[in-house]
Amino acid sequence: MMDKQDITARRAEAWREELRKSKKAKERTDIPRVKMPELDAAYRVTCNEEVNQGLTEEQALVEAQRCLDCPEPTCMTGCPVEINIPTFIKHIEKGEFMAAAATLKETSSLPAVCGRVCPQEKQCESQCFYVKKLHKQPVAIGYLERFAADYSRLHDTGELPAVMPSNGIKVAVAGSGPAGLSFAGDMVKLGYDVTVFEALHEIGGVLKYGIPEFRLPNAVVDVEIDTLRRMGVKFVTDCIIGKTLSYDDLHQMGFKAIFVGSGAGLPRFMNIPGENLIGIMSSNEYLTRVNLMGASHADWDTPVLSGKRVAVIGGGNTAMDSVRTALRLGAETAMIVYRRSEEEMPARVEEVAHAKAEGVQFMTLHNPVEYLGDENGRVRAMRLQKMELGEPDESGRRSPVPIEGAIEEIAVDTVIVSVGVSPNPLIPNAISGLEISRRGTIVVDEATMRSCLPDIYAGGDIVRGGATVILAMGDGRRAAAAMHARLQSEQ
Amino acid sequence: MNRIISKEYFSERVVKLVVEAPLIAKARRAGHFVIVRVGEKGERIPLTIAEADTQAGTITLVVQAVGKSTQKLCALNPGDYVTDVVGPLGQATRISKVGTVVCCGGGVGVAPLLPIVQAMKAAGNRVVSVLAARSKDLIILEEEIRRSSDEVIIMTDDGSYGEKGLVTQGVEKVILREKVDACVTIGPAVMMKFVAQLTARYNIPTEASLNAIMVDGTGMCGACRVTVGGKMRFVCIDGPEFDAHQVDFDELMMRLRSYKSLE
Numbered sequence: 001m002m003d004k005q006d007i008t009a010r011r012a013e014a015w016r017e018e019l020r021k022s023k024k025a026k027e028r029t030d031i032p033r034v035k036m037p038e039l040d041a042a043y044r045v046t047c048n049e050e051v052n053q054g055l056t057e058e059q060a061l062v063e064a065q066r067c068l069d070c071p072e073p074t075c076m077t078g079c080p081v082e083i084n085i086p087t088f089i090k091h092i093e094k095g096e097f098m099a100a101a102a103t104l105k106e107t108s109s110l111p112a113v114c115g116r117v118c119p120q121e122k123q124c125e126s127q128c129f130y131v132k133k134l135h136k137q138p139v140a141i142g143y144l145e146r147f148a149a150d151y152s153r154l155h156d157t158g159e160l161p162a163v164m165p166s167n168g169i170k171v172a173v174a175g176s177g178p179a180g181l182s183f184a185g186d187m188v189k190l191g192y193d194v195t196v197f198e199a200l201h202e203i204g205g206v207l208k209y210g211i212p213e214f215r216l217p218n219a220v221v222d223v224e225i226d227t228l229r230r231m232g233v234k235f236v237t238d239c240i241i242g243k244t245l246s247y248d249d250l251h252q253m254g255f256k257a258i259f260v261g262s263g264a265g266l267p268r269f270m271n272i273p274g275e276n277l278i279g280i281m282s283s284n285e286y287l288t289r290v291n292l293m294g295a296s297h298a299d300w301d302t303p304v305l306s307g308k309r310v311a312v313i314g315g316g317n318t319a320m321d322s323v324r325t326a327l328r329l330g331a332e333t334a335m336i337v338y339r340r341s342e343e344e345m346p347a348r349v350e351e352v353a354h355a356k357a358e359g360v361q362f363m364t365l366h367n368p369v370e371y372l373g374d375e376n377g378r379v380r381a382m383r384l385q386k387m388e389l390g391e392p393d394e395s396g397r398r399s400p401v402p403i404e405g406a407i408e409e410i411a412v413d414t415v416i417v418s419v420g421v422s423p424n425p426l427i428p429n430a431i432s433g434l435e436i437s438r439r440g441t442i443v444v445d446e447a448t449m450r451s452c453l454p455d456i457y458a459g460g461d462i463v464r465g466g467a468t469v470i471l472a473m474g475d476g477r478r479a480a481a482a483m484h485a486r487l488q489s490e491q
Numbered sequence: 492m493n494r495i496i497s498k499e500y501f502s503e504r505v506v507k508l509v510v511e512a513p514l515i516a517k518a519r520r521a522g523h524f525v526i527v528r529v530g531e532k533g534e535r536i537p538l539t540i541a542e543a544d545t546q547a548g549t550i551t552l553v554v555q556a557v558g559k560s561t562q563k564l565c566a567l568n569p570g571d572y573v574t575d576v577v578g579p580l581g582q583a584t585r586i587s588k589v590g591t592v593v594c595c596g597g598g599v600g601v602a603p604l605l606p607i608v609q610a611m612k613a614a615g616n617r618v619v620s621v622l623a624a625r626s627k628d629l630i631i632l633e634e635e636i637r638r639s640s641d642e643v644i645i646m647t648d649d650g651s652y653g654e655k656g657l658v659t660q661g662v663e664k665v666i667l668r669e670k671v672d673a674c675v676t677i678g679p680a681v682m683m684k685f686v687a688q689l690t691a692r693y694n695i696p697t698e699a700s701l702n703a704i705m706v707d708g709t710g711m712c713g714a715c716r717v718t719v720g721g722k723m724r725f726v727c728i729d730g731p732e733f734d735a736h737q738v739d740f741d742e743l744m745m746r747l748r749s750y751k752s753l754e
Contacts, residue, residue, distance in 0.1 A: 200577075301530075304748070425710065426709060
């Protein structure tokens with residue numbers, strides 16, 4: 001999909017050449033990486049305000065100078081939606097913030113979201129020249145992306161990305177999470193009549209029910225959804241493909257192809273004794289009650305159990321979101337219980353650091369084996385097995401091994417189980433003939449994201465199991481390109 | 492969509508609402524339920540679909556005002572809109588011709604029982620329905636149940652209507668008198684527990700439709716998890732009906748009390 005000629009041609013534009021020559025490379029590489037301003041830890045745990053405050057214009061202008069505008073921008077290979085990174089950063093360096101935002105929107109439907117939640121250290125920034133060749137900290141691509149997207153939101157002129165004339169072809173999307181929104185954005189730009197069907201009462205999937213306000217404000221997500229709506233994408237809430245509308249119904253309604261982005265909503269539990277006690281819930285339940293259903297507000301109807309001593313089981317980003325939410329709901333003690341060491345934690349380094357600064361305790365190399373309840377059935381304690389790291393397995397990862405006899409009991413009144421998710425079986429069960437893997441994911445061709453049924457494409461967690469927002473978006477883009485090619489060839 | 496077409500009071504606290512929901516009416520089968528939300532700050536609650544009219548594009552919900560959300564729903568009037576209605580959810584009841592089926596429902600459990608009674612009858616079964624409630628004014632949908640049953644036995648705690656006694660007494664009477672091939676039970680968890688214990692003694696296959704705390708109703712949170720045959724199952728996607736002899740009813744009753752202090 002990445003067009004090398006286009007990248008080269010853009011880099012060769014006169015303004016870019018002039019900008020490159022305006023500063024010596026040495027001057028650029030001597031600039032230290034910008035630090036993200038953030039709310040003070042003691043204050044931020046008392047509220048739901050966004051922790052990262054975003055770069056100031058001055059900071060963004062300086063950070064943008066660090067980018068060397070490489071002839072072969074390796075950073076772009078690390079971005080699943082292939083944002084033209086040097087182009088948008090050079091627009092920022094020139095002070096053309098709206099042009100920078102427009103560059104982002106060429107390939108990303110949710111730049112303000114990605115700038116906040118992508119693990120850039122594993123993606124674009126890991127491929128930056130600074131990391132690869134200079135052994136320095138990478139250009140803060142994520143911070144700059146967020147800066148440009150936020151700038152355009154705050155200075156909205158109502159201008160929309162270019163949309164091709166309508167071709168009258170109807171396509172359906174099941175699920176309004178990152179995969180579905182990314183797909184919908186690309187298809188509407190290509191002139192398709194796109195309808196997104198969402199099971200919940202809100203659009204956005206994990207961006208709304210999962211990721212908390214202090215990391216991704218709903219208002220930011222809503223602006224990006226509204227942009228898609230204004231471009232012509234139709235959204236239908238409270239409608240479950242496979243339940244409310246069948247595959248046949250969609251055909252009868254005239255949909256020529258369907259993209260399934262229904263996610264990996266099914267929470268995993270550990271199946272250990274006492275796991276069904278009151279006060280033990282999945283991170284999905286906990287975060288949905290708080291983020292989607294407003295359970296922390298007195299005037300919203302949904303309640304949530306959140307006690308004084310909260311343990312979150314797991315080491316991923318969802319675990320960090322849950323444990324930091326517990327602190328904000330008034331927990332006196334909030335701890336992470338993880339069976340490996342901190343080094344193996346899948347959560348972003350930034351999230352772990354934020355959690356620590358906020359006072360979260362880390363019980364690494366511990367694994368729950370049983371929960372104990374009180375006379376009312378509420379959890380009162382957990383029994384933890386201490387672990388040590390064994391020899392590396394075939395994948396090179398050292399697996400945790402129980403230390404015999406080393407069991408400790410710790411008092412807790414709330415436990416959030418955050419040990420992963422499985423693909424939601426609703427659509428796989430409802431559409432006969434769809435090939436499903438043993439893990440419950442929809443099997444697709446990796447290049448086209450097409451399933452074994454010619455008119456069904458799929459992407460995101462329903463194909464990958466639990467993965468990231470940006471990988472889901474990349475899948476949505478690839479599916480859109482492949483579906484477009486197929487539908488055009490049929491015309 | 493979601494407009495309330497009619498409202499009827501079965502008793503002071505039990506209301507029958509006919510709601511415009513054409514897609515759900517068309518797709519639903521006996522045993523399915525919907526998730527309903529009243530107001531932008533409302534919670535999501537599960538309600539079984541009692542009847543559906545595909546011609547009129549409506550579904551019928553029977554709601555007992557027991558807490559904040561059901562009170563808000565019962566306070567709505569014809570012409571008002573329910574903020575969100577999503578479904579049909581869950582697995583449909585497995586309906587087949589087995590012979591004689593005893594369908595027993597307690598309180599508002601008779602509402603979700605009705606479509607199962609109708610489907611069992613339509614499949615060619617002999618259907619004996621046992622309806623139970625605390626007193627006469629809490630017996631609902633008797634006429635509709637009668638239309639699809641070969642016999643109806645009414646049990647009231649206080650003897651104000653039908654026979655005095657519990658639902659299990661009515662069911663046992665049938666079992667002692669004739670061969671019963673299957674049983675379906677819907678009502679309070681404690682009632683279903685005792686029906687399950689009774690039919691287990693007589694080796695009668697029994698399905699119970701479980702009521703659990705739910706949030707999304709689509710399998711993504713696990714709030715509704717129950718233990719069936721020693722395995723964790725989700726009521727919203729694996730159920731709501733399960734083999735009653737395999738269900739851990741004590742755990743279900745305990746979990747239903749999770750939010751007692753906050754209700």
